[in-house]
Amino acid sequence: MIPWEVKAAKPLPGYRLEVTFADGVHGVVDLSDVPHKGVFALWDEPGYFEQVRVDAETGTVCWPSGADVAPDAMYEEVKRQRASAV
Template identity: 40%
Template sequence: MLKDIIEVSHQENYLLYLKFEDGKEGIVDISQLIKFTGIFAKLQDINYFKTVKLNPEWGTIYWENGADLDPDVLYSIVTEVEESNLKLLP
């Protein structure tokens, strides 16, 4: 089920804070998700990477060169990390 991203902000290096429409939020290391080749090559320049934008119509993040990421994949990562952290609690 698609959950739209409603907020994005650059943290450091290739880390992005993401918030989804259902309130789930977390930090995703984009360098662990993509290879900096093809349309993603320009994102290796950290200054360009920081220009990430939110496209509310698509419910995801993108860069001006046309690179974007599947919000379902990002949501899975955020919720998986959240669930892992919950499992660590006594």
């Protein structure tokens, strides 16, 4: 098991995702700072960001355009949030 594989993702307002990883780590990742260019430009289309899904093969969150976000970076962000909350 790779701990940072995404097992579940739920879109939230403001380009945020509530994510659960393979090792049970759970939290919210803010993707609002990702430039909305290239494959991410479609995030500005109404309802598109909400089409996020988890690719079971790769353990990444992705969208129909092929855009995906590195799960290890999201995992580290959630772990940092948890550490600073202590």
